[in-house]
Amino acid sequence: MEQVLIRAVATSLNVSDPAFGDTGISLLQAWSVESGGYLFLCEVQDAAAAKDWLKNQQALGHVTSAEFVRTL
Numbered sequence: 001m002e003q004v005l006i007r008a009v010a011t012s013l014n015v016s017d018p019a020f021g022d023t024g025i026s027l028l029q030a031w032s033v034e035s036g037g038y039l040f041l042c043e044v045q046d047a048a049a050a051k052d053w054l055k056n057q058q059a060l061g062h063v064t065s066a067e068f069v070r071t072l
Contacts, residue, residue, distance in 0.1 A: 002047060006040040007065045023053040
């Protein structure tokens with residue numbers, strides 16, 4: 001299963017954004033980070049579309065980092 005771990009600034013990433021469905025990203029878990037901001041673990045069904053969407057979100061300043069990961 002491919003997943004993406006997204007770091008975002010507080011309240012900047014709307015996890016109910018319809019774009020999640022369009023890109024094949026579905027939210028698995030969300031955490032509040034002690035140093036500020038949030039971490040979102042999402043399942044990825046369409047990696048190419050997800051990368052494009054994340055690139056746009058980073059350009060807008062909504063996402064500070066994103067890393068694709070796989071469950072071992």
